[in-house]
Amino acid sequence: MQPDRIRSILRDEILPTVSKPARYLGNELNSVHKEWSAEMVKVALAFPDVYEVGMSHLGLKILYHLLNQEDDVLAERVYAPWPDMEEALQRRGVPLFSLESSRPLKDFDLIGFTLQYELSFTTILNMLDLAGLAVFAADRQEDDPLVISGGPCAFNPEPLAPFIDLFVIGEAEEILPRLVAEYRRLRASAELSKAELLRALAELPGVYVPALYEPVYDADGKLSRWEVRDQAPFPIKKQVIKDLDQAFFPTRFIVPYLETVHDRAMVEVFRGCARGCRFCQAGMIYRPVRERSVENLVELAQAIVLATGYDELSLVSLSTGDYTGLTRLVEELLPKLKERGIALSLPSLRIDTFAVELAEQIQSIRKTGLTFAPEAGTARLRDVINKNVTEEDLLRTTEAAFRAGWHTVKLYFMLGLPTETDEDLAGIYLLAKKVADLGESVRREIGGGKRVTVTVSVSSFVPKAHTPFQWFAQDTRDELRRKQRYLESLFKKSRGLALKYHDVDVSFIEAVLARADRRVAGAIYEAWRRGAKLEGWSEFFCVTRWEEAFAACGLDPAFYANRPRRYTELLPWEIIDSGVSKEFLAREADKALAGSKTVDCRADCEDCGVCPGLKVANRLRYRDSGLFGG
Amino acid sequence: MEALRVRAQYTKVGDLRFISHLDLTRVMERAVKRAQLPIAYSEGFHPMPKIAYGPALALGIISRVELVDFFFAAPVLPTEVQSRLNRVLPVECRIVRAAAVPIDQPALTTLIDRASYLVRADLQLVPAAKALPAQIGDILERESIVVEREKKGRTRRVEIRPHLLGLRAWVDGPVAYLEFTLRVGSEGATNPREVLGLFNLDLTTPGLLVERTELATESEVELF
Numbered sequence A: 001m002q003p004d005r006i007r008s009i010l011r012d013e014i015l016p017t018v019s020k021p022a023r024y025l026g027n028e029l030n031s032v033h034k035e036w037s038a039e040m041v042k043v044a045l046a047f048p049d050v051y052e053v054g055m056s057h058l059g060l061k062i063l064y065h066l067l068n069q070e071d072d073v074l075a076e077r078v079y080a081p082w083p084d085m086e087e088a089l090q091r092r093g094v095p096l097f098s099l100e101s102s103r104p105l106k107d108f109d110l111i112g113f114t115l116q117y118e119l120s121f122t123t124i125l126n127m128l129d130l131a132g133l134a135v136f137a138a139d140r141q142e143d144d145p146l147v148i149s150g151g152p153c154a155f156n157p158e159p160l161a162p163f164i165d166l167f168v169i170g171e172a173e174e175i176l177p178r179l180v181a182e183y184r185r186l187r188a189s190a191e192l193s194k195a196e197l198l199r200a201l202a203e204l205p206g207v208y209v210p211a212l213y214e215p216v217y218d219a220d221g222k223l224s225r226w227e228v229r230d231q232a233p234f235p236i237k238k239q240v241i242k243d244l245d246q247a248f249f250p251t252r253f254i255v256p257y258l259e260t261v262h263d264r265a266m267v268e269v270f271r272g273c274a275r276g277c278r279f280c281q282a283g284m285i286y287r288p289v290r291e292r293s294v295e296n297l298v299e300l301a302q303a304i305v306l307a308t309g310y311d312e313l314s315l316v317s318l319s320t321g322d323y324t325g326l327t328r329l330v331e332e333l334l335p336k337l338k339e340r341g342i343a344l345s346l347p348s349l350r351i352d353t354f355a356v357e358l359a360e361q362i363q364s365i366r367k368t369g370l371t372f373a374p375e376a377g378t379a380r381l382r383d384v385i386n387k388n389v390t391e392e393d394l395l396r397t398t399e400a401a402f403r404a405g406w407h408t409v410k411l412y413f414m415l416g417l418p419t420e421t422d423e424d425l426a427g428i429y430l431l432a433k434k435v436a437d438l439g440e441s442v443r444r445e446i447g448g449g450k451r452v453t454v455t456v457s458v459s460s461f462v463p464k465a466h467t468p469f470q471w472f473a474q475d476t477r478d479e480l481r482r483k484q485r486y487l488e489s490l491f492k493k494s495r496g497l498a499l500k501y502h503d504v505d506v507s508f509i510e511a512v513l514a515r516a517d518r519r520v521a522g523a524i525y526e527a528w529r530r531g532a533k534l535e536g537w538s539e540f541f542c543v544t545r546w547e548e549a550f551a552a553c554g555l556d557p558a559f560y561a562n563r564p565r566r567y568t569e570l571l572p573w574e575i576i577d578s579g580v581s582k583e584f585l586a587r588e589a590d591k592a593l594a595g596s597k598t599v600d601c602r603a604d605c606e607d608c609g610v611c612p613g614l615k616v617a618n619r620l621r622y623r624d625s626g627l628f629g630g
Numbered sequence B: 001m002e003a004l005r006v007r008a009q010y011t012k013v014g015d016l017r018f019i020s021h022l023d024l025t026r027v028m029e030r031a032v033k034r035a036q037l038p039i040a041y042s043e044g045f046h047p048m049p050k051i052a053y054g055p056a057l058a059l060g061i062i063s064r065v066e067l068v069d070f071f072f073a074a075p076v077l078p079t080e081v082q083s084r085l086n087r088v089l090p091v092e093c094r095i096v097r098a099a100a101v102p103i104d105q106p107a108l109t110t111l112i113d114r115a116s117y118l119v120r121a122d123l124q125l126v127p128a129a130k131a132l133p134a135q136i137g138d139i140l141e142r143e144s145i146v147v148e149r150e151k152k153g154r155t156r157r158v159e160i161r162p163h164l165l166g167l168r169a170w171v172d173g174p175v176a177y178l179e180f181t182l183r184v185g186s187e188g189a190t191n192p193r194e195v196l197g198l199f200n201l202d203l204t205t206p207g208l209l210v211e212r213t214e215l216a217t218e219s220e221v222e223l224f
C-alpha cells in the first residue's frame, strides 16, 4: 500500500475513531523525516509495546538519532498498535506502517526490535504479522526485510531464535552503525542470497545469526551441544563502548505530544553497575562502569533542555547515587536549570542519607514518593543476594527523610529468593513495621504532620540468565502463593502498612522465557496464535493461553522455571559471551549459599572477567570523591 | 511575579486536531521554554509557568481562533512573543495575533461565554447530511431539547435549548454545512457533540470536519 493512501485512510477514517490518536501521528517535535531513495539503508526501529511505553525508552531514542545522523541511513519508528487501532487497520487491510513516512514495514531493509522484557515477545510476533510478514524467519521471502533484535533479553536469544534473522549482542551504538555499513557494502557488491548475506554479517563482532547454530538435546531434554554451521563464530561476544564521553548522545530528542511513562529530558550519567547484586541481570550484562564527565553532562543537559523545552531533566543510570561526580554535577547544573524553571530529578537514586540531603537541596523530588529497595527482609538473606544495605542504613535514612518532610515510603522486596525461609518473610514485615513506627515517632516529636504510610511492594524472584542465580529454581507457584498469603496474614493487623504484590502467574511465565531454550519458541508461537499480545498490560495477560501453548508443544514449563541446574549443565544462553565468566558466576553462587558478601568492584576487582575479556575498564571520573567502596 | 499579560490567538489545525487540550498545553509550555521567553512562574514547590487558556477545544475539532494568556515576569513586546513562539511551534499551531491586555482582566474562561462552530460534511461519505437544512427548522422550533450527559458514570438529563443560540445549514455542491453558536462557560453550556447528536452525527463520523470559528464575550471587555 502506498504511503499517501495509508496517510489519508489514517486521517480521514481511522484517527477520528481510535483512542489516543496522537500515538500514530509521527510528526512530533524533532522527529526526523527523510526523503526515501534507493541508496538509503532504511531501518524501522520497533518497540514491542504501545507508544507511551516505547517512547520512554532511552536506548531506542539514542539509536534513532544515531542512525539518522548518517546521510545515507534512514531510521523511523514503529510501536505496537493498541487493539482498537489494530482492529481498524486490519478491517481496512492497512499493513503496520512506520510513523514518520507511513510506509509499510515491508518497505524497509531492516526491522529492529528492542527486547526489554520477556512478556513483550508475543507482541513481536503480532507486529510482524500485522506488517504482513511471516513470523518464522524461515518462511519469509528473499526480499523481505531482515528482522534484527537486541537489548537485554537478547542475552538469552534462544526462545526468539526461529523468528529473528539476526541478533546484536551488547551496546547497539557500538554494533549497529557497523552492521548497517556492512549491510550496504554487501548489498552493493554482489547478488547475495539472504542466507549468504546473513552468513557474511555473522562475521561482525557481536552479531548472532541463529540459523547458523543448531541446538542438540540429550535424551533427558537438556541441551547437550551446538551444531555450528559453516564455521560461524562461537560464542558471540558482547560489544561495548569503551568511553562514553566519546560516544554519541543525542540532544534533539523527539518530544511526544502524549504524556509518556518517562516524559522528561534525560542524560545518561554512566553505564554499568559494579555493586554486584546477585539477582540482577543488568548489573552483570552492562559491566563495566563507564562514567561521563561532568563537563560533558552539563553541556548535553543544556543542549537537550533547549532543544526539547522539557520542564524536567533526569539524570539516569542504573544507580545514579554511585556517580563519582554527582555532587559537582548537581552543583553546576542546578542553578542553570532553576533559572529556566526546569526541575532536576534523580530516579534510581540508591537512597542513603547523602541522597536525602541531595534531594533536599534539589527540592524537586516530590515529598510523596520515596522508595527504598532492601529486596530481602533479613540481613542474612541480603548477604545471600549481595544487597549491601543494613537495617541501620535504612532506618537512619528513612529517619532523615521523615525529618525532611516525607511521609510516604515505599519499600521493595522480592519473594522466593534462594535460601529464603519464613523467617525472612517475617523480616519484611518487621522491617516495614520499624520504618512505620520510626515515622510515627518522628511525627510526634516534630508535632503533627500527615500520618506516615509505608507501602511494601513484593515481586516474585525471577532467575535470569548470566547472573549468579541462573542455576537456581524459581519457587513453584503454589509456594509463592503460600508465601504471599503468609505475608498478608502478618500485615493484616497493622495500621499504616500496605502490602502489594505481583501476579505469580506473570512471574512464572517470565521465569520460563528468561531461561528458555529454542524449543520454547514453539510455545511463544502457540500463545500468540491464541491471542497473546501486549502482555505487559495486566488486562491482556492470560496464563491459560500459555498453559495451553506449552501443552500443545509438549513442553513442561516447570522444566524451565522450577528446576535447579548443575554448574556442569550446558545452558542455552552460553552461546552468548557477556564477558562475565561462568567461573565468576559459579563462585558468586557458592558465596551466596555461604552467605558471604562480595564488594563493589570499583573498590576492588573481583575478577569477573569483563575487563580483560572485553579490553575495557571501570572508568571512574572522580576517584577522589570518596563515593564508593570506602 | 508577573509584569505583563499577553493574549495570543492561535490555530490548532491539521494533525494537531488529534492531540488533546492537555497535550496542547504541554506543546505551548515547551515552546515558551524553547523560545526562552521570560514567562512568570507560580509560587510553590513545583513552580508552573503562568499560562491561562480559553475554553478547551475537544479532540478532533480544528480552530484558528483559540485564545491563551501568557503572563511574563519581564517586559517583552507582543510581536516578539508571536514571532519567537512561531519559530518553535509546530506549523499546525501558529500564533496569528498577540496583544497586551490589562493584567487584572478576568480570566479567559470567565470572559468567553459563546462559541461558534462550522461543520463540513462530505456528502460522499455522509450522504445523510443532505437532509441537514430540512432538519434544522424542526429543531429550532422546539422549545425544549433534552440530552443525556454522562458525568462520573452517572447519566443526567440536561435542557440545552437555551444554550443553542444559532443554527444554520446549507448544501453547496458536494458539501453540506452546519453552523451553530453555543453558550459556554459557567452559566450553562452545551457542546458540539451534543448538537451533532441531534442530527445523529458524531465528532468521530468519518467525512465530517468540525471547526471552531469564533470565541466571543457578551461582556463589555474587548478580547483584543
Ligand code: SF4
Pocket (backbone or CB within 6 Å): A274, A287, A288, A289, A601, A602, A604, A605, A606, A607, A608, A609, A610, A611, A612, A617, A618
Ligand atoms: S573485571 Fe573486575 S573491575 Fe572489571 S567489571 Fe569485572 S569485577 Fe569489575
